[in-house]
Amino acid sequence: MSIVKIVEEPIDVAGLTESLMHDEYGGIDTFIGTIRQFTDEVETEKIEYTTYKKMAEKEMHKLADIVLAKGMDVVMVHRVGELALGEVAVFIGVAAPHRAEAFENCQMLIDTLKKTVPIWKKEYDKDKIRWGGLGE
Amino acid sequence: MSIVKIVEEPIDVAGLTESLMHDEYGGIDTFIGTIRQFTDEVETEKIEYTTYKKMAEKEMHKLADIVLAKGMDVVMVHRVGELALGEVAVFIGVAAPHRAEAFENCQMLIDTLKKTVPIWKKEYDKDKIRWGGLGE
Amino acid sequence: MKVKLFSVLAEKIGPTIDLNLPDQFVAQDVLDQIKELHPDYANVLDQSLVAVNEEYTNDESIKLESVDEIAIIPPVSGG
C-alpha cells in the first residue's frame, strides 16, 4: 500500500490521499509542498528539480520504512523536472491509528527528506538563478 | 478563501485540498479523520455525529480566525449524521508560507476542535453503543 | 424557558426541557434543576457545561433577560 517514488509527471494529490484511507487507521496527516512565488523579497518564476534517482528513492525508502515499522501507512512522492508556480513538488502522507503519531511522523519525513534525499533545486528567480542549499 | 463549516454530505477531500493551494503559500498540512474500525479490542460498526450547529460553527470560526490572523489559509469541515467505516468525519487544512507553522497550526486546530466544538459522537460498537467523551 | 439538550441527553430526555429559571442565576442552577427532574442523568450533567447565546458560560451570574438561547453541552467528542 505504501507508495514511495520520484516522478516526472504532476503529483496526483487526490489519488495519493485516497490511497492512505483504510478502515484500520483513524488519522491521516498529509504535507503538500508547492512552488511558492515569494520568499521574502525574492520572486520565483519556476523551479527545476534534479535528482540522483536511484539513491534518492533508496533514501526515501529508508525513511518510509521507519514509519511503516511502527504499523502506519506512508506515501512519499517527490516530483522532478521543471515546475511552475503553485505546482506540487512533494507529497508526504502518514495514516496512523491515532492523530498525534500521524502528525509527528509526517513532519519527521519531510524534515528528514529535505536533509538527506539527493534532490536539488535550481530556482529561477526574477533577479537571478539560485541553487538551493548552497551557502554563497 | 477560508472554508469553515459543518456538513451533512460526504466531505470533498480533493476539492478542499485544492482550495488551499495558492502561489503565495509553500506548505500545506492537512489532517483527515476517518471512522476507524478498531479501538483496541472494540470494533466499531458506524458512528452517528450530532451537533449544536450554530454554536459549533461559531466555535470553529473562533479557531480558524486565530490562524487566519497569522496570514495563513484555513479549512475546517466536520461532517455530521451517520458515517460508515472509513468515511471522512473531519478535514482540517492549513496553508502557510513555511511548513513548520502549517503543521503546528493544523494540529492545534484539530486538538482544540476536539475539546471545544459542540459535536458529539454516538458509536455503534459490536458489543454496545458508546457515547463519545462521557466518563462512565 | 426552553433549554436545548444534545447528545445522550437529547436522546433520553428530548431535544428541549422546560425550566423555570429565576431573573438571575448561574450555570450550576440550570444543571441542578435538570438533575432533580432526571436524576438518572446526574453523571452526564455533572460533566456538562451550559451555553448561553451560543457561548460557553462558567461561574458568572446570568440575567434571564439577556438569554435568547440556553443549551446544555455534554462533553464534546467530534473529530
Added chain:
Amino acid sequence: MKVKLFSVLAEKIGPTIDLNLPDQFVAQDVLDQIKELHPDYANVLDQSLVAVNEEYTNDESIKLESVDEIAIIPPVSGG
C-alpha cells in the same frame, strides 16, 4: 573511474568526471582531485558529500574494488 556529478556541478562540469583513484582512498581525496581540476567550484565541493554505491560515506577508507558507482552530492534541497 567515472564519478557522477549533480546539480550545479553537473551543469558546470558535466554529468561525470574521470578521476584516477588509488586502490584505497577516502571521500576527501575524491573531492580534492575535483577541486584541483576545477578550482572555481571549491566552495560547492567543500559543502558536498561523496556517495559510494548509492550510500553516503564519511571518513571511512574506501576500497576501489568495492566501488560500482561513485557520486558527488552537493547540499540537497528537495521539498
